[in-house]
Amino acid sequence: MAKKDISPEDQEDKEIIKAYRKLLKSARYSQTEEDVRKIRKAFDIANESHKGVRRKSGEAYIFHPLEVAQIIAEEVGLGTTSIVCALLHDVVEDTSLTIDDIEDYFGPTEARIIDGLTKIEEVFERENSIQAVNFRKIILTLADDIRVVLVKLADRLHNMRTLESMRKDKQLKIASETLYIYAPLAHRLGLHALKSELEDLALKYKAPQVYGEITSKLKKTSAVRTRFINQFTLPIRQELDRQGIKYRIQGRPKSVFSIYTKMKNQKVEFEEVYDIFAIRIILNVKEDVEKAECWKVYSTATDFYKPNPDRLRDWISTPRANGYESLHTTVMSPGGRWVEVQIRTERMDAVAERGLAAHWKYKDKRSDALDSWMSRIREVLETSSSNPVEFVDDFKLNLFAKEIFVFTPKGQIRSMPHNSTVLDFAYEIHSEIGDLCIGAKVSQKMVSPGHTLSSGNQVEIITSKAQRPKAEWLEFATTSKAKTSIKNYLKIERKKIVAQGKTTIGRAMKKYSIKRTSKNFQILSTFYGVNHTDDMFYKIGIEDIHLNRLSRLKVEDGIITSKPRRKKETTLDQIMATTKGKKSDFVLGKDSAVNYILSKCCHPIPGDDVVGFVTNKGHMEIHRVSCDNTVKLLSNYGYRAVKAKWDSNETLSFLSGMLIKGFDRKGMVNDITKIISNDMLVNIRSINFTTENGIFEGNITVFVNDTGHLKSVKEKIRALKGVNSVSRLE
Ligand code: MN
Numbered sequence: 001m002a003k004k005d006i007s008p009e010d011q012e013d014k015e016i017i018k019a020y021r022k023l024l025k026s027a028r029y030s031q032t033e034e035d036v037r038k039i040r041k042a043f044d045i046a047n048e049s050h051k052g053v054r055r056k057s058g059e060a061y062i063f064h065p066l067e068v069a070q071i072i073a074e075e076v077g078l079g080t081t082s083i084v085c086a087l088l089h090d091v092v093e094d095t096s097l098t099i100d101d102i103e104d105y106f107g108p109t110e111a112r113i114i115d116g117l118t119k120i121e122e123v124f125e126r127e128n129s130i131q132a133v134n135f136r137k138i139i140l141t142l143a144d145d146i147r148v149v150l151v152k153l154a155d156r157l158h159n160m161r162t163l164e165s166m167r168k169d170k171q172l173k174i175a176s177e178t179l180y181i182y183a184p185l186a187h188r189l190g191l192h193a194l195k196s197e198l199e200d201l202a203l204k205y206k207a208p209q210v211y212g213e214i215t216s217k218l219k220k221t222s223a224v225r226t227r228f229i230n231q232f233t234l235p236i237r238q239e240l241d242r243q244g245i246k247y248r249i250q251g252r253p254k255s256v257f258s259i260y261t262k263m264k265n266q267k268v269e270f271e272e273v274y275d276i277f278a279i280r281i282i283l284n285v286k287e288d289v290e291k292a293e294c295w296k297v298y299s300t301a302t303d304f305y306k307p308n309p310d311r312l313r314d315w316i317s318t319p320r321a322n323g324y325e326s327l328h329t330t331v332m333s334p335g336g337r338w339v340e341v342q343i344r345t346e347r348m349d350a351v352a353e354r355g356l357a358a359h360w361k362y363k364d365k366r367s368d369a370l371d372s373w374m375s376r377i378r379e380v381l382e383t384s385s386s387n388p389v390e391f392v393d394d395f396k397l398n399l400f401a402k403e404i405f406v407f408t409p410k411g412q413i414r415s416m417p418h419n420s421t422v423l424d425f426a427y428e429i430h431s432e433i434g435d436l437c438i439g440a441k442v443s444q445k446m447v448s449p450g451h452t453l454s455s456g457n458q459v460e461i462i463t464s465k466a467q468r469p470k471a472e473w474l475e476f477a478t479t480s481k482a483k484t485s486i487k488n489y490l491k492i493e494r495k496k497i498v499a500q501g502k503t504t505i506g507r508a509m510k511k512y513s514i515k516r517t518s519k520n521f522q523i524l525s526t527f528y529g530v531n532h533t534d535d536m537f538y539k540i541g542i543e544d545i546h547l548n549r550l551s552r553l554k555v556e557d558g559i560i561t562s563k564p565r566r567k568k569e570t571t572l573d574q575i576m577a578t579t580k581g582k583k584s585d586f587v588l589g590k591d592s593a594v595n596y597i598l599s600k601c602c603h604p605i606p607g608d609d610v611v612g613f614v615t616n617k618g619h620m621e622i623h624r625v626s627c628d629n630t631v632k633l634l635s636n637y638g639y640r641a642v643k644a645k646w647d648s649n650e651t652l653s654f655l656s657g658m659l660i661k662g663f664d665r666k667g668m669v670n671d672i673t674k675i676i677s678n679d680m681l682v683n684i685r686s687i688n689f690t691t692e693n694g695i696f697e698g699n700i701t702v703f704v705n706d707t708g709h710l711k712s713v714k715e716k717i718r719a720l721k722g723v724n725s726v727s728r729l730e
Contacts, residue, residue: 012060016047019066026074027083035080038106042087045105049095057165064158065090071154075194077354078150085113086151092118116148117155149185156182157194160201169643172611172625175205176634190323193353199257207260207609207626214256217270225253232333233279235304240297246284247297264626267659267727278340282349290345291316294327297343305331308338316348318405318415323351404455416453419478423449426461427482434485436463450476498534501541508547515558527553527564586612588622589647596620598654602627603729605654607707612642646706653703655685656710657729660698663722664691669698672723675716676702682713699729 020043024030030039046065053061069086072078084106091097092114099118103111160178163171179202186195204211229251240247254262254273262273281301285293294316311330319325327343344352404416406425416425422442426449427434437449441460453459469489477483505524506516514520521533528545530536539545554562588596588610596612602624604610609625613633622644623630634641660672669689676682688699704710714726 016060016062016066019063019070023066023070023073023083026070027080028073029077029079030073030083038080038084039087041105042084045097046087046091049091049097053094055162055165057162061090064162067158067161068151068154071157072151075354076150076154076191078147081109081113082147082151084110085117085147086154088114089117089151089155113148113151117151146189149189153182153186153189153191153194157198160198163201163205171205173634175202176631178202179206179631190351191354196255196257200255203257203260206631209609210260210626211256214259214270218253218256218259222253225251228333228335229279232339236281236301239300239303240281243296243300245293245297248282248284250280250282252278252280263727267725267729269725269727272725278342280342280344280349283343283345285345287345287347290347294343294345298327298329301341301343302329302331305333305339307331311340316344320415325351404453406453406455407458409458409460417479420453421449421476421478422447422451422453422459422461423473423477424479424482425453425459426463427477427485428479429461431481431485433461433463434482435469435489436465436467438462438464438467449473494538497541498537499541501537501539504540505537505547508550512550512553512555513558514550514553514555514560517559520558520560523560523562523564527562586620586642586644587647588644596622599623599627599629601629603654603656605656605704605706605710606646610644610646612644613637614640614642653683653705655701656704657699657701658710658714658717658726659729660696660700660717660723660726662696662720662724664694664696665722668696668720668722671720672698672700672717675720676700676713680713680716682709 023043024036024039027035027039030036043066047062050061050065055061055064065087068089069083072082072086076082088102088110092099092102099111099115102114156178159174163174166174178198183195183198183202186192186198200211229249233249233251237249253259259270259273262268263270266273281297283290283293283297308330311328313326313328315324315326315328325344325348328340329343330338330340333339404418404420406414406416406420408414408429414425414428416428420428422440423434423437425440426437439446439448439462440451441447441462442451442453442457446462469486471490473486474483477486509516509520518533521536525531525533525536527549528536528539530539536545540547552562553560588606597619598604599621604622604624610622611625611630611634612620612622615621620642623633662668669687673684673687676684683703685701685703686699687701690697702710702713704713710728714728717723718726
């Protein structure tokens with residue numbers, strides 16, 4: 001047969017079929033003929049509907065749903081229904097197909113899941129949408145059918161993997177969103193591998209420089225790490241082999257993102273964190289002996305290395321709320337380094353990496369923990385406050401929280417977030433118990449509602465009928481359930497006071513023959529210097545506003561004719577008008593179009609990647625792209641962000657702080673200040689040194705021109721004898 005030339009179209013069709021075949025192979029729980037027929041049908045419909053459409057990268061659109069389905073099948077490990085929905089996740093949103101069509105083709109379950117996915121998509125696409133609102137939508141659908149969220153997470157993962165072809169500002173927005181919403185969600189669902197990849201990819205676009213530095217340093221140090229792991233595990237391996245235990249050992253370094261977070265939070269350099277990693281021993285044993293076998297391996301490991309008694313974590317006897325099971329210990333290696341050893345079985349490892357999907361796979365009896373977590377989410381949703389940003393913050397508090405276990409007087413065990421207080425526990429039992437809480441008996445001692453609980457405490461809440469929730473309680477309530485209950489109570493209280501205030505001013509107005517029109521109420525609000533009439537009523541209710549000033553107003557026919565001075569108008573709209581539509585970046589320098597301030601949270605200096613935000617007060621605030629507040633601001637108020645860059649022609653001085661750590665010696669402070677002021681000719685604004693047990697910590701703020709300048713100062717100081725680390729203060 002003659003060889004024919006293959007056209008690019010044919011080549012692409014071949015690639016599509018290849019991707020489809022790979023998907024079928026990965027769908028290990030879709031083995032029946034019926035399963036394959038359904039997946040085939042979904043693929044055909046998706047392929048037909050997206051025909052001719054291309055993604056920004058230029059490839060045919062169908063590759064995207066195929067990849068999302070691939071993640072769902074292979075990395076999350078879900079079954080046919082989820083694969084079908086992943087293949088069809090964009091058809092209702094992007095093509096002429098409707099939810100009813102899906103229901104006709106497949107059934108009500110698939111239709112409901114795709115409906116959920118389409119609804120999330122719709123809010124996300126809206127340009128000025130506030131991310132917190134979207135987050136709430138996602139959580140709401142999560143309570144409906146968890147598969148909606150899992151497909152959405154897979155969709156986001158593929159979009160992050162292919163973010164390269166998007167515009168720079170879109171990249172930043174999507175990466176911020178990923179860190180703000182999706183990674184915590186993946187974490188809470190126990191999808192560890194997915195969460196790590198999302199975080200690393202987000203960092204890659206948010207802080208490309210730092211990301212590149214850490215990745216290349218990790219590569220350079222990998223041989224040293226491997227050697228250390230081999231040496232460290234050798235005696236353990238020999239002993240386990242002798243005992244005939246089947247196992248494998250992993251010695252993975254931390255993810256790029258977790259190294260970055262550690263460097264930032266502890267203000268240390270890469271060299272101080274890169275070699276901290278966990279050794280994981282994964283056992284291949286039968287389910288009925290797994291606990292005993294894990295402890296056997298623990299005993300072996302600690303025969304060779306001394307464990308730190310404070311760092312023993314038994315997540316096997318009491319798994320975490322997201323289902324995580326593992327035995328953790330930290331031991332001392334011969335080189336004087338702490339090494340975390342994690343011991344678990346293959347089943348536990350699958351749960352840890354792929355979360356609840358693995359629960360389903362193993363038909364785990366222990367998924368009670370997950371059920372109770374889901375019901376907690378529903379509770380939060382039902383009692384939550386109306387402000388979406390507040391909602392997300394409260395919710396995230398709970399997402400990240402570590403857990404403690406406390407006991408009721410009857411000996412029932414309850415899991416609570418780390419740092420929970422007596423008040424949290426009271427609200428956890430019942431909101432009425434919380435409202436009336438005056439303290440508790442913890443281990444026979446009386447403690448206040450603000451007392452922080454620890455694992456193992458037995459807690460008996462004491463109530464009083466005369467007790468009422470107070471605003472100060474919000475300071476020591478930490479769970480969202482407690483917080484929302486208190487806020488709800490205070491809100492109802494406030495309503496009562498507002499009503500009282502309204503009656504009071506109504507009476508006073510009658511006395512001065514002022515009509516109770518909304519116009520008059522507005523003038524009065526301005527007169528008393530408050531923004532809303534409700535605020536005025538409230539202040540009257542708590543007697544913060546006194547009504548005798550009413551006599552000063554001029555009134556004609558019941559209408560106030562005096563014109564109280566108004567507050568200055570906000571210039572927010574003016575600034576938006578100045579910067580909007582401008583293609584070029586907002587330039588920071590003497591000739592800037594509007595006034596700006598450098599944010600106090602991250603102290604940006606020239607050379608830093610920066611973003612501008614128009615604040616409520618009407619000025620421009622400049623933040624570093626790496627600043628935590630930027631993530632929050634970008635994902636919630638993206639429409640107020642303005643691209644900004646530094647004027648490269650100007651040399652100005654900027655304030656920046658450094659933290660220096662090391663061993664104290666005679667003349668140390670002198671040497672440091674000498675380098676800064678004499679050698680580098682940099683002005684010092686403030687300096688503060690403390691020494692404890694021969695270790696010193698120095699806080700110095702200096703005036704520098706840009707990041708390059710700061711870097712060379714840092715390097716010179718680091719070269720001094722006795723100095724261990726120099727880092728920039730956030
Ligand atoms: Mn998609």
